[in-house]
Amino acid sequence: METRARITAAVRELLAEGSFHETAVEQVAERAGVSRATLYQHFRSRLDLIDAICETFDANPVLQRLRQTVVLPDPDAAVHETIGLSMQFWAIEDAVLAPLYGVEAIDPAAHDLVQRQRADRRSEMQRLAHHLHAKKRLRPGMSERRALDLLMLFTSYETFRELRFSGLTDAQLTKTLQESARTLLLR
Amino acid sequence: METRARITAAVRELLAEGSFHETAVEQVAERAGVSRATLYQHFRSRLDLIDAICETFDANPVLQRLRQTVVLPDPDAAVHETIGLSMQFWAIEDAVLAPLYGVEAIDPAAHDLVQRQRADRRSEMQRLAHHLHAKKRLRPGMSERRALDLLMLFTSYETFRELRFSGLTDAQLTKTLQESARTLLLR
């Protein structure tokens, strides 16, 4: 395995264990089986390690599928699937995302990640809201704009976490959100 | 003004400016107009500064009102007011809460705050959900448990932030949540 890959793997492990932020670069290198000097040859700084992890999310296939789901001909299915896939993505990456979202305020790399993910999601939800509007499937009184706001809410990582904290399984929380979105948004 | 109060005021300022976490204890003391040694006589550590801030939230009068609102005889009004007051509280303390919630993963004091606020809120929402159930005002098919989950979602700080990010004013986002909760929860 490539040295660089061994290092990022170590970082992912530590993030998933929730201990990355108490861990010195020294220990990260140790876990990766390289010297600290080597680590600094591959990454400019501690923050750069986080940057590298953030870049890996875009490649997730679930995100690719989401892009196609949003414009499903059946709006009902589009909403259902969009929420389902969103929650699936959060569930898969939860262990790594939790510590990253949890340092948003002080880690520029994490902050960038959060902003970028939100912006990407927003443009997808914008497409979905517009789609629902164009097909006249929005509930009476529900504007395209409000539909967008609620879709953002129902597909956010924070919502996923909130419901998980409440003790719901991934299947349960997905169902709760799908049914709520259906009731609120669709005619 | 008391020395201790001057220090906590400085911390609040820095949190509100979003710069507390890049600021050395030295600068905090400087802003408070005291020496670093004095600061360490009042607070055991940097974390202790955050602890002190966290303790101030409980005293917020909006939270006191919330406790009474939950059991309003008119369930419709109870839901409406509960969401309104929750959003009011988040709006008032947003500047200070944002950096605290944003370091949940690495700051034990912030983590404690978040957990405690969630637990408190949960017990209030539990009372509200039970109240709605007992008065038979829950929408058909809406269990008390799911009502609780949705109330937790609709009153969370993260939800407040999500909708604010979407560009909604406090009044708009409150209205959106109140109407959504009404539609979803009440018969």
Place this chain on the structure above:
DNA sequence: TAGCGACTAGACACTGTGTCTACGACACTA
């Protein structure tokens, strides 16, 4: 005026970051 409490100045040990230099191991090639 002696004592007390609150604040200060400054030194200290310690930990962690990021940089740098010199060195070794290895493969590839002339």
Place this chain on the structure above:
DNA sequence: TAGTGTCGTAGACACAGTGTCTAGTCGCTA
């Protein structure tokens, strides 16, 4: 087999920040 470049290592370094400690200052009060 000697030469060359690449990749990793060891260890020293300057620097910044935390938390502790000691000695000392100042004003107030008995």
